Amino acid sequence: MVRISRRTAIKSALFGGAVAVGATTASATESVEPPADARGLLYDATLCIGCKACVTACKDANGLPADTAGPHGLWDRPDDLNAKTKNIIKLYRSGDTTSFVKRQCMHCVDPACVGACMMGALKKREYGIVSWDGSKCVGCRYCQIACPYNIPKFEWEMAGFYNPKIVKCELCRHRLAEGRDPACTEVCPRHAVIYGTREELLKEAHRRIAANPTLYQPNVYGEHDGGGTQVLYLSHVPFDKLGLPALGGESAAATTRKVQGTIYKGFVAPVALYGVLATIVSRNQRRAGEEGERS
Amino acid sequence: MSRSETLEPVGGPLWTRPMQVLTALFLAGIAVTLYRFVMGIGAIANLNDGYAWGAWKPISVIVFTSMASGGYATALLLYVFNRRKYAAVSRTAILTSALGYTTGVIVLGIDIGRPWNFWRIVNPGWWNFHSVLLEVAVCISTYIIFLWLEMAHPLLEGAGQSGQWSFRELARRLTPALDSAYPFIVAMAIVLPTMHQSSLGSLFLLAGVRVHPFWQTPLVPLLFLFSCYVMGYAFVVLTSLLSSLAWRRPLEMEALTSLSRVMSSIVAAFVLVRLGDLAWRGQLTRLSVDGWSLLFYAELLLLAVPAVLSFGLDRHASPQKLFLLAASTLLGGSLYRLDTSLVAFMPGAQWRYFPSVLEMLVTIGFAALAVMGYIAIVKRFPILPGVRHAGAHA
Numbered sequence: 001m002v003r004i005s006r007r008t009a010i011k012s013a014l015f016g017g018a019v020a021v022g023a024t025t026a027s028a029t030e031s032v033e034p035p036a037d038a039r040g041l042l043y044d045a046t047l048c049i050g051c052k053a054c055v056t057a058c059k060d061a062n063g064l065p066a067d068t069a070g071p072h073g074l075w076d077r078p079d080d081l082n083a084k085t086k087n088i089i090k091l092y093r094s095g096d097t098t099s100f101v102k103r104q105c106m107h108c109v110d111p112a113c114v115g116a117c118m119m120g121a122l123k124k125r126e127y128g129i130v131s132w133d134g135s136k137c138v139g140c141r142y143c144q145i146a147c148p149y150n151i152p153k154f155e156w157e158m159a160g161f162y163n164p165k166i167v168k169c170e171l172c173r174h175r176l177a178e179g180r181d182p183a184c185t186e187v188c189p190r191h192a193v194i195y196g197t198r199e200e201l202l203k204e205a206h207r208r209i210a211a212n213p214t215l216y217q218p219n220v221y222g223e224h225d226g227g228g229t230q231v232l233y234l235s236h237v238p239f240d241k242l243g244l245p246a247l248g249g250e251s252a253a254a255t256t257r258k259v260q261g262t263i264y265k266g267f268v269a270p271v272a273l274y275g276v277l278a279t280i281v282s283r284n285q286r287r288a289g290e291e292g293e294r295s
Numbered sequence: 296m297s298r299s300e301t302l303e304p305v306g307g308p309l310w311t312r313p314m315q316v317l318t319a320l321f322l323a324g325i326a327v328t329l330y331r332f333v334m335g336i337g338a339i340a341n342l343n344d345g346y347a348w349g350a351w352k353p354i355s356v357i358v359f360t361s362m363a364s365g366g367y368a369t370a371l372l373l374y375v376f377n378r379r380k381y382a383a384v385s386r387t388a389i390l391t392s393a394l395g396y397t398t399g400v401i402v403l404g405i406d407i408g409r410p411w412n413f414w415r416i417v418n419p420g421w422w423n424f425h426s427v428l429l430e431v432a433v434c435i436s437t438y439i440i441f442l443w444l445e446m447a448h449p450l451l452e453g454a455g456q457s458g459q460w461s462f463r464e465l466a467r468r469l470t471p472a473l474d475s476a477y478p479f480i481v482a483m484a485i486v487l488p489t490m491h492q493s494s495l496g497s498l499f500l501l502a503g504v505r506v507h508p509f510w511q512t513p514l515v516p517l518l519f520l521f522s523c524y525v526m527g528y529a530f531v532v533l534t535s536l537l538s539s540l541a542w543r544r545p546l547e548m549e550a551l552t553s554l555s556r557v558m559s560s561i562v563a564a565f566v567l568v569r570l571g572d573l574a575w576r577g578q579l580t581r582l583s584v585d586g587w588s589l590l591f592y593a594e595l596l597l598l599a600v601p602a603v604l605s606f607g608l609d610r611h612a613s614p615q616k617l618f619l620l621a622a623s624t625l626l627g628g629s630l631y632r633l634d635t636s637l638v639a640f641m642p643g644a645q646w647r648y649f650p651s652v653l654e655m656l657v658t659i660g661f662a663a664l665a666v667m668g669y670i671a672i673v674k675r676f677p678i679l680p681g682v683r684h685a686g687a688h689a
Contacts, residue, residue: 080645082344112501118429119412119421136415139408142428144347146501150642153344154408156337164335164408226503245504252503257425259513260497270486277375277482284377285478 031227031254032110038198039127039171040230041185042205043102045242046215047192050089050100054184054193058087058104061172061183083155086169087184092241099235101242102184102193105130105151105169106222107230108251113143113152115253122152122166128198128230129171137166148226148245148252198230205234227251302386303681304453305542305674314670317663324660327653328405336408339653345646346637348406350654353636355402355661357495358629360435361519363395364527365534366442367488371524372557374481383550386449386678387538388531393442394665400435402661427497434491441484447473453676492523499635507639508581509591514572515635521565525598526628528558532621534669536614544679552612555620559605562598562624569595590634597627 059066059076066076067084078085087104107130108114113122114130121137124130132152143152143166155164172182180186185195194201205220221239222229226247233244240246263269331339342349365388373381404410415421416436422429448470455466473480496519499506512518532551539546573579582588601620608616637648650658673679 112503115423115425116428116501117423118426118432119415120423134409136412136421137409138412138415139410140406140428141347141408142426142498142501144344145498145505145640148503148505150345154347156335156340156342156344158335158337162332162335247504252501253425255503255513256427256497256500259500259516260425260427260430260494263493263516270490273489274482274486277485278479281374281478281481284374287377288379 031250034109034198034228034230035124035128037127038109038230039129039176039196040107040198040201040232041104041171041182041193041195042201042232042234043193044208045099045101045192045233045235045237047190048089048100048102049190049192050091051189052089053187053189054102055085055087055089057183057187058169059085061175062086064167081151081153083153083157083165083167085153086167090243092237092243094241097237099237099242101233101235101244103149103151103243104184104231105171106149107169107171108226109228109230110226110251110253112146112148112252115256116142116146118142126173127171127176129173130168131170131173132166132168134165139164139166141166146252148247198232201232205232208234224249227254301681302449302677302679304456304676305544305679307542307674309671309674314667317667317670320656320663321660321667324657324663327656327660330653331405331657336406339651339657341648341651341654343646343648345642346640346648349637349648350650350658351402351406353633354650355406355658356399356435357636358632359395359662360399360495361492361523361526361628361632362530362625363392363399364488364492364523365389365531366392366445366527367485367492368524368527369531369554370481370485372554374478375485378553380550380553383547383680384531384535384554387535388527389442389445390449390669390672390678391530391534391665392527393439393446394668396435396439396442398661398665400439402657403432403435405657427494427501431491431494431498434487434494438484438487438491441480441487444473444480445484448477449676449678450672456677488523489520493517493520495519495632496635499640502640505641506635507587507641508576508578509573509587510635510639512572512576514568517568518565518572519632519635521561521568522628522631524561525558525565525624526632528554528561529621529625529628532558532617533625536618536621538673538679539614542673542679544682546614547680548612548614548617549610551614551617552608552610555605555608555612555617558621558624559602562602562605562627566595566599566602587639590630590638594627594631594634597623597630601627 056076058064064086065084067078067082068074068076069079070077078088081088081103087102090101090103092099092101107128109128111122111124111130114124117123118138118140119136121133122130122143123133139154141154144154151168153167155167158164175182181195185193202220202223209216209218209220215236217235217238221233221235221244222231225244227250233239233242235242327339336342340349369381369385369388372378373385404413407413416432451466451470451473454462457463493516496515499511499515500513503511532554535547535551538544570579582591601623605620
């Protein structure tokens with residue numbers, strides 16, 4: 001603590017003391033390593049045939065309603081991830097080059113949404129899965145602003161009993177608890193998406209690249225991108241074509257912790273500022289009062 | 296408080312034509328708010344999964360609380376740098392701050408989708424200390440208490456002048472305690488906005504590559520802090536001039552001219568940091584004539600032109616000139632904040648956002664409530680300098 005004179009110290013302590021205790025326990029700003037039990041997916045765009053079995057299986061496994069927004073309203077036909085769709089297959093086409101891409105939560109190693117979340121509704125829980133706890137969510141939607149992959153969705157259209165939720169892939173954690181794999185990996189006829197520990201999946205991804213270097217992009221998306229993810233991608237087209245952004249090696253969460261951590265380290269600066277201000281303002285008030293009496 | 300005898304209520308009827316118009320706007324806002332709580336945000340707002348924040352957070356909170364930073368920015372000059380001439384506009388500044396922040400936080404409560412969970416914020420054990428939004432929410436909520444504590448003095452003074460014995464007695468008992476606590480209240484009312492006004496900018500650090508590189512910078516907390524000073528001063532100048540005009544009060548030209556000069560110095564600092572930051576990050580050479588560049592030029596011109604003109608202000612500056620300079624500065628600062636928080640946010644080509652009429656009615660309705668509060672309080676409580684103002688230089 002910075003030394004502060006007289007009774008200002010007491011007032012300062014009242015303000016900052018309780019907060020400082022909490023702030024110092026959470027002052028780690030260095031980059032984050034994947035949790036030891038990290039599990040995830042490996043999606044190989046060269047294997048995917050776009051059958052969308054995973055989309056249907058995901059809806060079944062997670063009790064999600066059909067999105068019949070398309071013409072005639074007959075089929076489940078989501079345009080993109082939305083509050084009814086946690087997993088989707090999209091198509092990239094340019095000339096003769098085509099590729100499917102499966103999109104769902106990336107389960108980042110250092111997720112922006114978790115850094116954003118005010119009271120820890122979104123958190124990396126078992127297996128490093130970014131999961132949502134509705135009892136802690138105030139619906140501020142900062143996670144939607146923060147996520148570089150545009151994953152968390154909000155139930156904007158909820159009418160009647162109004163309890164809108166944040167909807168995102170949670171790696172079928174309810175199935176994992178029963179000893180079953182994520183639904184999308186179970187139904188894929190080409191094993192284009194597989195489930196495993198992040199370590200195993202990375203090893204497998206690099207094995208495939210080494211075995212067929214002319215087919216694959218040279219790197220595994222998610223190994224380092226944006227601080228790393230637990231969902232990894234292999235592709236024959238550049239990853240940005242599949243909507244996977246170039247993020248650099250540092251997560252935005254780490255950048256934010258650096259900037260805010262510099263300002264608020266140990267909560268010393270705000271407490272010191274308060275002490276200094278209280279002293280100056282008191283002195284100025286006293287002088288002004290004395291002048292007032294003289295005049 | 297030695298000067299407070301020169302401050303007096305404006306008086307006059309409350310239920311005037313402007314108040315009726317403002318009431319209509321406010322009631323419209325309330326009606327939309329009720330509808331929103333029954334039918335959901337999607338039923339009234341154009342917000343979507345790409346643009347999850349629109350009119351309510353970026354305008355009602357990020358821009359409006361910056362306009363309402365006059366209380367904070369003026370307190371720095373008056374109480375920290377001990378420039379007593381600003382006492383003439385201090386209560387105006389604090390009142391606009393108290394009203395702007397209070398209504399801003401009400402709109403925040405309308406914006407959040409699961410407000411029934413918000414009570415959990417009272418327990419620090421549940422806080423995510425890395426969440427910038429949490430810091431902002433805690434600081435702003437606490438600051439509102441301190442703003443109304445700052446306002447307690449003029450409100451008690453007004454109550455003391457009222458005929459009722461009970462109010463007079465309340466004022467007589469509370470005022471001394473309030474006076475002795477005042478420096479500690481003021482210090483808190485400076486620390487809290489220093490924290491959350493800078494952190495409102497830091498919010499967008501987490502959006503990383505989704506904010507256009509002209510606006511995404513590690514210096515965003517500093518730029519947001521500077522912008523709240525200039526917008527705070529500009530808003531005090533505008534409010535004071537308009538109040539004097541509306542209620543035929545003497546113009547506070549001395550304080551307002553000085554305030555404009557302080558404002559222009561901070562604008563100069565803002566512009567230097569902004570340009571230096573762009574240069575350092577290699578973005579200066581990317582400026583051309585595309586939409587992003589034009590937005591940037593617009594911000595810069597709206598801020599820099601009045602700043603250059605304000606440096607030359609002397610005692611003979613006209614109120615019209617002060618008004619135009621402040622208005623341009625306020626627009627420039629607002630544009631910078633709106634760009635960082637909304638316009639320069641790029642969730643992807645498939646997403647579009649422009650606020651719906653109903654969304655804007657909430658924003659406008661609660662802004663109208665703030666203006667109504669200002670008019671009513673100024674008429675009944677000693678906020679503005681009295682007509683017999685000649686003694687103020689004593």
